[in-house]
Amino acid sequence: MVDFPRARVAKQRKSHAQKKNETQQALLLAALDIFSREGYHRATLDAIADIAGYSKGAIYANYSNKAELFLAVMEFLNDDDCEQIVQEHVDEHEFEGLETDDDIRSYAKGLVEGIGLASLEFMTVAIRDESLKKRLAQRMSDNIEIVIPDVQEWRSDRDPLTDKQIAYLMGAFELGFNVLALLGVPDIHTTLNEVGLARLANPRQAADQPIPKGLELPMMTQVEQIEAFIRSYLGR
Template structure:
């Protein structure tokens, strides 16, 4: 018998750069979950590190503090949920096969995570706007959000719409953030169908007025958040 065939495959040793990148990514994902649940001010670096499976020192080895970690989480959120294929006008689940019963059951958790992070972002904005060191970083992220809406405007605006694309993008972003303020105040709650309808009106689309039925999501890419929840529930691999 060939003894070499009985030997297990040798595991490839990760480089320091790979270990650092994996640790950083784990902290970002744990930060998203913790900030969404506890808010920006309520979240602690100890809790984030513990959720990721590391000590608090790992946070400071990768980030300068809570604000820098939050900016990294914000970047992750913008790139994952507001990427080039993001379309806030699309119905949830229309991009592919119908969600399984299990995924449908997790939707409330995913939507709560999305909404929680939006509220945490509002907390961060009010803090960063008073900090001269954070204002440039904040403006960069807001511009990324506006650019995402500008892509939506380019794809969906009515041919006879007189407002400039940048103006419509700003109004759509303001509408979404206004919804978050209403939710934070507890005065009112606007569902995804009404939010989409308002955005369609800004685009000069009067056809979508009947789009008010069925279960909807504030973000059409909520399935990505569901996968994140499932991935984050797995035991993190301890760096070598």
């Protein structure tokens, strides 16, 4: 996995808030790299600080511990500005070793699967910590709320379940589906995920209608998004 470079330093004087934001971005990119390669348990704050180009004290100045940093990484991945931030910090030689489409696919798959595995590790830690468990549960609940507009679009008027109940079922389905995909279970692919989500959203319609788009498995679509980003960056 390619190490992320440290944040670039501009010549003009920066405010405290700008410096803090720049430091956080560099730490988040470095943490994403280390967590995806090493997993949650093996990742160290020393390694993250080293890649980011800061002391470990910079991490503690922004995050109280490794768990707080990992939660911040999870939020960062959902940030609309995530791709732009990554692009701004990509060195011109970052992807020079990716010669073929297979190389790009392998890189993207490794990054997404790595952070997925680290997330599973983190869940086992959070479940045993009441404070972390509440925060992770709230984060997942917030993600469920995002799915509700899709549910409202596809659900049957005769479904006795509420929009939120259907959204929770879809979230549980995706979580389990991701675990099966990480395990390498055969025949686990995006199309099957779409079928399952469609049947949860509207069982009657799903039996007779084309599979609705826009409800793909996040882990798999993230691989495609990263591939597209790298190809665009390399001009392919």
